[in-house]
Amino acid sequence: MTNENRSIAQELAQQSFARNDPTGWFEELYSRASGDESAIPWANLTVNANLADWIEQHDVRGQGKTASVVGCGLGDDAEALAELGFTVTGFDISPTAIAWCQKRFPDSQVNYLVDDLLQPTKINQSKFDFVLESYTLQSLPAQVRPRGIESISQLLAPQGTLLVICRGRDANEPVTRLPFPLTKEELAYFEQLGLTQVKFDDYTQGEKTLVRRFRIEYQLEVA
Numbered sequence: 460m461t462n463e464n465r466s467i468a469q470e471l472a473q474q475s476f477a478r479n480d481p482t483g484w485f486e487e488l489y490s491r492a493s494g495d496e497s498a499i500p501w502a503n504l505t506v507n508a509n510l511a512d513w514i515e516q517h518d519v520r521g522q523g524k525t526a527s528v529v530g531c532g533l534g535d536d537a538e539a540l541a542e543l544g545f546t547v548t549g550f551d552i553s554p555t556a557i558a559w560c561q562k563r564f565p566d567s568q569v570n571y572l573v574d575d576l577l578q579p580t581k582i583n584q585s586k587f588d589f590v591l592e593s594y595t596l597q598s599l600p601a602q603v604r605p606r607g608i609e610s611i612s613q614l615l616a617p618q619g620t621l622l623v624i625c626r627g628r629d630a631n632e633p634v635t636r637l638p639f640p641l642t643k644e645e646l647a648y649f650e651q652l653g654l655t656q657v658k659f660d661d662y663t664q665g666e667k668t669l670v671r672r673f674r675i676e677y678q679l680e681v682a
């Protein structure tokens with residue numbers, strides 16, 4: 460991932476936001492990449508280390524359970540959950556990203572779907588035992604994030620677990636450009652929607668540049 464490619468993504472996003480289109484730039488970015496993963500800033504081609512670490516700590520087993528990956532990108536996290544035994548549905552707003560997942564993992568057990576978290580028509584037909592949201596909310600403008608949070612909450616089955624991984628900031632820290640770190644106040648909306656916060660990890664990581672990360676586990680408890 461070069462700085463030039465990162466700047467191209469930020470420029471496409473700015474143009475999209477200026478057209479009052481909060482998500483159109485994702486498909487533009489994936490299709491312009493023409494199969495070159497290095498053009499996608501978040502594509503590490505391996506499972507997210509923050510997810511892998513959480514899985515290890517919790518000795519997660521997926522047999523007999525369903526999982527959904529929000530904004531699944533190029534599919535590595537969805538594949539990792541399928542390897543744990545979950546029946547996984549990964550969805551993304553970008554048809555090119557979904558076709559890319561299917562090409563990368565031709566024998567995959569994952570059900571890859573094109574759907575829009577902000578206006579779902581397919582993914583909202585099911586409930587899941589485990590939902591992973593990593594880095595999608597932080598790439599949406601603030602005005603549509605509450606809608607995204609509502610839609611993610613609605614994917615959980617009773618007793619289901621939601622894991623959110625995002626950049627974090629304090630409310631008084633300015634936000635300049637993508638990715639937009641989330642505040643604890645914004646994330647509290649998940650609890651207002653009825654989820655119970657099980658654990659909130661707030662940590663910094665990185666080698667050259669330190670990044671503040673939030674990783675939050677929620678559960679949908681039912682009386």
Ligand SMILES: C[S@@+](CC[C@H](N)C(=O)[O-])C[C@H]1O[C@@H](n2cnc3c(N)ncnc32)[C@H](O)[C@@H]1O
Nearest residue numbers: 485501530532551552553575576577593594595
């Ligand atoms: C920053 S990337 C993160 C990708 C992946 N979750 C990861 O952790 O590497 C955000 C992803 O969410 C997808 N996305 C953005 N808005 C979406 C929406 N409204 N519905 C579904 N997917 C969306 C994008 O196409 C992109 O693949």
